[in-house]
Every structure is written in structure tokens, then in C-alpha cells.
Amino acid sequence: MEILDKEEILKQFPQLEQPLMDELLKQSTLKTIEAGDEVMRTGQYIKSTILLLSGLLKVYREDDEGNEFLMYYLEPGNACALSMMCTARNEKSQIMAKAVTDVEVLLVPSHLSEMWLGKYKSWHNFVIASYRQRFEELLQTLDSIAFKGLDERLLFYLKRHVKVSGKEVRLSHQQIADELNSSREVISRLLKKLEQTGAITLHRNYLEVHDLEIV
Amino acid sequence: MEILDKEEILKQFPQLEQPLMDELLKQSTLKTIEAGDEVMRTGQYIKSTILLLSGLLKVYREDDEGNEFLMYYLEPGNACALSMMCTARNEKSQIMAKAVTDVEVLLVPSHLSEMWLGKYKSWHNFVIASYRQRFEELLQTLDSIAFKGLDERLLFYLKRHVKVSGKEVRLSHQQIADELNSSREVISRLLKKLEQTGAITLHRNYLEVHDLEIV
DNA sequence: CTTCCTCTGTGACAAGAGTCACTGTACTCC
DNA sequence: GGAGTACAGTGACTCTTGTCACAGAGGAAG
The missing domain is CATH 1.10.10.10 (Winged helix-like DNA-binding domain superfamily/Winged helix DNA-binding domain)
Structure with missing residues (x-):
């Protein structure tokens, strides 16, 4: 594991409070993902919340026949809302996330992410805000498919x-x-x-x- | 304002902890909505979280030309996730909620809902669970439009x-x-x-x- | 019963999008 | 430079969906 560059991370997530940042630096792991690699697929057990530090991720839907469509992109400073709420899904269609460029992510173990929700107000706000943003983006995608x-x-x-x-x-x-x-x-x-x-x-x-x- | 039937409410929201229930009973207002009436539209400032006690709500999207499509239904025991995350939206298309049958809802002032998130673990879980459910339902709708x-x-x-x-x-x-x-x-x-x-x-x-x- | 209105059924046609077949074009690797 | 390969352009055809026009059918109200 590489050493986390605190300054760098802080810059992407300025809304997080100081003590939380300290924990984040201590407890999370940095991971590098190459362009084109798969970051996540539902159905698989997600054990971490994913925070994006650099690069670009695309999140898309894939059905059982291999059809797909783009849901939205994730940019540095975003969290993957899905990684926060992945329940055991066993349907046919899947949500996939793939690295568009080389990507650096921070992995926060689920139990910590869960705990922080009660402990740090700024984490809680961040999580809620992420949900909102994704929901809105998804709605825009939905609109364009439904009406256009x-x-x-x-x-x-x-x-x-x-x-x-x-x-x-x-x-x-x-x-x-x-x-x-x-x-x-x-x-x-x-x-x-x-x-x-x-x-x-x-x-x-x-x-x-x-x-x-x-x- | 009518008197809240505690038993009734408890039955719909058994997952909420006792002290929270007490506050809920004290601080929220009961409202009855007639079949066909509009409950909510985005853009308008939402000042309450909506909990559904009885009846059926439909949540749908409407674009600027009057086209619409159903997003999902809300049943008793559900909360309107959107009422929790309504930011000032000033886009063309709107999310609308309309009563399908006569409906009873509980209105929780936003500032309380917000406060309870930190105060009551069960409230927090309930809110997160609501987001998840709606997200999933929305995805199903999206799937059916995109692939079918x-x-x-x-x-x-x-x-x-x-x-x-x-x-x-x-x-x-x-x-x-x-x-x-x-x-x-x-x-x-x-x-x-x-x-x-x-x-x-x-x-x-x-x-x-x-x-x-x-x- | 008659009138009127809404809901439903149907044929004909138009538009959008997907598929097939084939051509042309640029780049890569010997 | 030549062969091979992935990408791009195009016409012809089909299928699905939407639109238009019109004909019944069933209910409601007088």
C-alpha cells in the first residue's frame, strides 16, 4: 500500500471534518485501477465504500443479454453511492463500474463507513449528498431515455x-x-x-x- | 389537526425506536389527501418529510410538454425519499406525486427530520433504507424503458x-x-x-x- | 327511448431505429 | 510497399411505435 498523500486527499474532500480526515487517512486503503478495468459489479459482495481521488469512472447498467447503457460518470471528489447501498441483489441486470482512465480510489471498510455516519456529521452529510447527486443524475438519464x-x-x-x-x-x-x-x-x-x-x-x-x- | 392514532402509526413503522416514536407523535402533523390530488412537485419548496400511513401514492416524472411516466408507487410504511432530498431544482422536468386513492400522510418538519438523523439511529437507518429502495425501484423502471x-x-x-x-x-x-x-x-x-x-x-x-x- | 359523451377497436400510413450487406479508408505490422 | 484489420459511410429493408380517421359500444341523464 502506498502512502496516502494527505494534502491531495484533503483537496478532493474539503467538506470532511478534521478528525474524520485523520481516521480516513489511517483506516482506508489506496488502490490504483487501470483504465478499462472493472471496479465493481452488483451481485458481488461490496465490502468497501469507494471514494474517487483521481481519474474517471463510468457507472452503467448491463442486462442479461449484454446490452448496456451509461448511467453517469464519477469524478474525483465523488463517492460511489452504490457501493454504499449495495444490498444482495440477485437480479439479472447488473450495475457495473469501470475505469475510463487510470483511477485512484480510496477504499473505506463498510463497517467504518457505517459507524462514521453516526460519529461524524460531515460524513453523514457527504453520504446523503452523494445519494442525492446520483439520484438526480440518474433521473436525467432516465428523462433522456424516456422522453427524447x-x-x-x-x-x-x-x-x-x-x-x-x-x-x-x-x-x-x-x-x-x-x-x-x-x-x-x-x-x-x-x-x-x-x-x-x-x-x-x-x-x-x-x-x-x-x-x-x-x- | 386530528389526533394521531399511535397504534396505527406504530404498526406502519415498527422499525422506529420508542423515543423517536414519541417525538414523531408529538411533532408531526397528520394530513389527509383526496384521491387525485397532487401531493408534491419538485421545484416547489418542500418543507416536510412525508411518511405514508394509508392509501397509495404514485410518483412520476413530467416533462415540459406534459409527457409523463410512472417512476414507482409508494405504499403505507414508505417514506417519500424525494421529500427528503428535494433541493432547489429549477429544471424543466419535474417529479410529481399524486394520490391514487385517498391518502393519509404524516408530515415531519424538515429541520426535525434532519436533526433526528444524528439523534436516532433507527431514523437514520430508515432514511437510508428509503433511499435504497427508491433507487432500486427507479433502476427497475429505467431497465424496462431502456432494454424492453x-x-x-x-x-x-x-x-x-x-x-x-x-x-x-x-x-x-x-x-x-x-x-x-x-x-x-x-x-x-x-x-x-x-x-x-x-x-x-x-x-x-x-x-x-x-x-x-x-x- | 334518445342524446351525448367517453371509452374501445381497427385499418392505413408515417417516422424512427435496428439490421444486413457491402464499400471505402486509415492505420499497423511485417 | 503490401496485407490485414478495425473503423466509418451508405443504401435498402424490416419492425416497432406513434398518428390519423373513423366506427362501434356502453353508460349516464334527461
């Missing part, structure tokens, strides 16, 4: 992607299609249309976003 | 409806269509098919469910 056509969903997806990792979207059409639970051809066509409006420029294996609001 | 065709979504919807209010589904095709964000004609056709398999029987203004598993 694929063209608007694609826009929503691109906007979100730009927000977490910049205007260079380094994804193939196939990858985008997967995350929207659609098919490559359809995404290709829609992207082409977007390019024609001038909103984006297409390249091999990536695309540049110029302005998604003009559409 | 309308036929399967209709089945899922009917099953859920049967679970909360029995095998007589007293809804017009139009109402069902609304809750699935679809159109009457399509729902009519799908229901007809279901009737042909023997899973349900159609009537004017209601339908009987026999067995939804056989489909």
Missing part, C-alpha cells in the same frame, strides 16, 4: 462527456452506440448530421466538439 | 400495479398509455393481444388480471 429521441440523447451524451473529459471525445462510433444501447450505423448517421451543422468534426477514433448548443 | 419493448413494459407495469392494488386494474387504456408515455391505440392493441393469450380480461374502464407469467 436518439438524436437528443446523443447530444445529451456528448455534452456530459465533454463536461467530464473535454472537447476531444476519444471514442469510436461503436463505443458510443454501446453506451447508448444503440447500433453503430445509427450513431454514425446521427454524428454525420451533427457534423453537417458544424457542431462537431469527425475523425477516426475520436471527434471534436465545437458547440453543441447551436443544434 | 413496449409489450414487456406493459407487462411490468401491470405486474407492479397488481402488486400494489390487486387484480382489478381500474384504469382506462388512456390512463395506462399516459403512465407509460405511449398512446392509447398502441396500448389497446397490446392489451388485446394479452387478452387473447388469456392473461387478462378487458372491460370498460377496468381490466382483470389472471396470470401475467404465462405470456
Whole structure:
């Protein structure tokens, strides 16, 4: 286990009170995860609360036929709400979390996380706030699926992607299609249309976003 | 304000500890809501946590064009997770809660609910458990929208409806269509098919469910 | 009984999205 | 430079869902 850089951690979680930070530094473990690796899947027993220090995680849903769709991204400073509330789920569909880039996480043993809820007000607030944020993001995703056509969903997806990792979207059409639970051809066509409006420029294996609001 | 029937309330929320129950009885207000009335809409400032004592609430999403879809039902013993985490939301789409039947709710002022989180372990657990349940239900809804065709979504919807209010589904095709964000004609056709398999029987203004598993 | 209104059933058509087949294009590795 | 491979573009077709138009059917109220 590497030595925790206190300053670094504090910077990501400034809302946590001092004594809690001390415990956190002492009791949690730092883990590095390579881009592309799976961080979590429901059904598996989750024994830790996950705090994200650096990098980018995507949380998505996968059904029994291998279809998937993106729920939301987690950025540094976020906690994985699901890791806090993972009950024994034995349904067919799963929630998965995967590292988009290399990622550093802090693992807090569940029993501690549980205990801190009563002990530290700031931890408690942090946990509740995490639930809220995830709930809201999930609702946005739900909205876009329920009310919007694929063209608007694609826009929503691109906007979100730009927000977490910049205007260079380094994804193939196939990858985008997967995350929207659609098919490559359809995404290709829609992207082409977007390019024609001038909103984006297409390249091999990536695309540049110029302005998604003009559409 | 009516007098709270302690026994009744205890029965719905047996997991709450005694001193908390006492405070709850003293500090919260009972409110009766008529079938069809709106309980809540986001954006509006929510000043209370809502506990459901009797009746049935539906929680649904509505977008700016009046489209809607059902998120989940709340039954007696449930709390409205949203009333606990309503931040100032000023987006276009809204979460709405409406009474399906006549409903009795207990209103807990937000500042108390907040305080109890630290004070009573059982309250804290109850709140966390509520979040979890709603999150899970929302995920199921999301799944059915993202992965399933309308036929399967209709089945899922009917099953859920049967679970909360029995095998007589007293809804017009139009109402069902609304809750699935679809159109009457399509729902009519799908229901007809279901009737042909023997899973349900159609009537004017209601339908009987026999067995939804056989489909 | 008659009128009126809401709910339901149905056929025809349109639009969106998925699938298939095939072509072209850029990059990588010998 | 040439072969192989993953990615991207495109047309044709199908299926599902939504829309429009209209016809019955059942209830309610007079």
C-alpha cells in the first residue's frame, strides 16, 4: 500500500471534518485501477465504500443479454453511492463500474463507513449528498431515455462527456452506440448530421466538439 | 389537526425506536389527501418529510410538454425519499406525486427530520433504507424503458400495479398509455393481444388480471 | 327511448431505429 | 510497399411505435 498523500486527499474532500480526515487517512486503503478495468459489479459482495481521488469512472447498467447503457460518470471528489447501498441483489441486470482512465480510489471498510455516519456529521452529510447527486443524475438519464429521441440523447451524451473529459471525445462510433444501447450505423448517421451543422468534426477514433448548443 | 392514532402509526413503522416514536407523535402533523390530488412537485419548496400511513401514492416524472411516466408507487410504511432530498431544482422536468386513492400522510418538519438523523439511529437507518429502495425501484423502471419493448413494459407495469392494488386494474387504456408515455391505440392493441393469450380480461374502464407469467 | 359523451377497436400510413450487406479508408505490422 | 484489420459511410429493408380517421359500444341523464 502506498502512502496516502494527505494534502491531495484533503483537496478532493474539503467538506470532511478534521478528525474524520485523520481516521480516513489511517483506516482506508489506496488502490490504483487501470483504465478499462472493472471496479465493481452488483451481485458481488461490496465490502468497501469507494471514494474517487483521481481519474474517471463510468457507472452503467448491463442486462442479461449484454446490452448496456451509461448511467453517469464519477469524478474525483465523488463517492460511489452504490457501493454504499449495495444490498444482495440477485437480479439479472447488473450495475457495473469501470475505469475510463487510470483511477485512484480510496477504499473505506463498510463497517467504518457505517459507524462514521453516526460519529461524524460531515460524513453523514457527504453520504446523503452523494445519494442525492446520483439520484438526480440518474433521473436525467432516465428523462433522456424516456422522453427524447436518439438524436437528443446523443447530444445529451456528448455534452456530459465533454463536461467530464473535454472537447476531444476519444471514442469510436461503436463505443458510443454501446453506451447508448444503440447500433453503430445509427450513431454514425446521427454524428454525420451533427457534423453537417458544424457542431462537431469527425475523425477516426475520436471527434471534436465545437458547440453543441447551436443544434 | 386530528389526533394521531399511535397504534396505527406504530404498526406502519415498527422499525422506529420508542423515543423517536414519541417525538414523531408529538411533532408531526397528520394530513389527509383526496384521491387525485397532487401531493408534491419538485421545484416547489418542500418543507416536510412525508411518511405514508394509508392509501397509495404514485410518483412520476413530467416533462415540459406534459409527457409523463410512472417512476414507482409508494405504499403505507414508505417514506417519500424525494421529500427528503428535494433541493432547489429549477429544471424543466419535474417529479410529481399524486394520490391514487385517498391518502393519509404524516408530515415531519424538515429541520426535525434532519436533526433526528444524528439523534436516532433507527431514523437514520430508515432514511437510508428509503433511499435504497427508491433507487432500486427507479433502476427497475429505467431497465424496462431502456432494454424492453413496449409489450414487456406493459407487462411490468401491470405486474407492479397488481402488486400494489390487486387484480382489478381500474384504469382506462388512456390512463395506462399516459403512465407509460405511449398512446392509447398502441396500448389497446397490446392489451388485446394479452387478452387473447388469456392473461387478462378487458372491460370498460377496468381490466382483470389472471396470470401475467404465462405470456 | 334518445342524446351525448367517453371509452374501445381497427385499418392505413408515417417516422424512427435496428439490421444486413457491402464499400471505402486509415492505420499497423511485417 | 503490401496485407490485414478495425473503423466509418451508405443504401435498402424490416419492425416497432406513434398518428390519423373513423366506427362501434356502453353508460349516464334527461
